[in-house]
Amino acid sequence: MSNFSKTFSSTLGRKLIMCLTGLFLCTFLVVHLIGNLQLFANDGGYSFNKYAYFMTHFTPIKVVSYLLYTSIIVHTVWAIIITQKNKAARPVSYAVKGANGSIWSSRNMGILGTIIFLFVVIHMSNFWYKYHWGETPYIEYHTDLNTGVTEIKELTAADYTQYVQYVDNNGIEIIKSKDLYKEVAFAFSSPIYVAFYILAMAALAFHLLHGFQSAFQTLGWNNSKYKPLVNFLGVWVFSIIIPIGFAAMPIYFFLFK
Structure with missing residues (x-):
């Protein structure tokens, strides 16, 4: 086995892969939210449909999209591997568990990640798949x-x-x-899907509450110099603003469209 392979198969290497793919996915969330804000434009879906076409046909973005799909798969697989190895190394749970919110999220990253992954699969089948190969x-x-x-x-x-x-x-x-806008309106007319969407955004909030700060800790940037900024971004931007921004979309369509 080469030194490169040994590095990325080690515990630190796996955490580094989780860190880098996770931060890339965080960047995607910001871009995706900004683009999806076109859903709130009162123009019959004109702005959103133009945005959807641009995102699926502009070559550089199409290339980045393959990196996105790869990151989702790698992040999920490595999370499972790390979780299983942690369980194997510590077969007996700690007797005392903290009641602190961030500690709860760190203990339940597997559950949170499973909810998010299930949401991604359903979300892509409802929109991405139908837009490319369905009857939109x-x-x-x-x-x-x-x-x-x-x-x-x-x-x-x-x-x-x-x-x-x-x-x-x-x-x-x-x-x-x-007319992807029409697909969105149809999907968000279902109270079950809206409820699941909100649940997934709550899971995303707790997942990012721990994951974002953990990524910078892996990189060694969660020291006294950067910690205030990392904490601010992790809590306010990625754990509050972004999940609420996404959750507002199904609520808006369900109540007002």
Whole structure:
């Protein structure tokens, strides 16, 4: 076995892989949330559908997406390996367990991670899979570039085609795209799915409460110089703002759409 293989098969190596894939996934969460805020635009899905097309057809982003899928799988597999090895090394649980929230999250990272992984699988089957290979309907937007007014035209299956964007001789921008916005509205009309989505975001909050700070501890950056910033980002940004931001979407659609 090479030194490289030994390094990444060691306990520290596994934690380093978990750290790097976890921080990459944290970066994705920020970008994904910013993009999904287009769902709150009151424009019949125009902004969100344009964003969805851009994210699935812009080549650099398509390349990064494969890194994302790999990171999810590696992060999950390595988490299982680390959990099993920790159990093998300590077959008897500690007699006394802390009641502190962050300690609870560190003790239950396996459960939290399982909920999140299940959510990712369901979430991608509902949106990512249907958008690429399912029967996501098409919609057409006619925007007058002089007034900024947009008209929406529902399309029948006979009108379905690839994404189209052009400006006609009258200064009307015409965009025909898959209506992922409609898929989102349909999914979030289910109280069961909305409840599961919120549960998953709660699990994500606790998962990140421990995981984000743990990643910087693995890197050796959780010292007195960086700890206040790491704690602030870990608690307020990744454990509160981001999960609430995502949870607000199904609640908004369920109550107001």
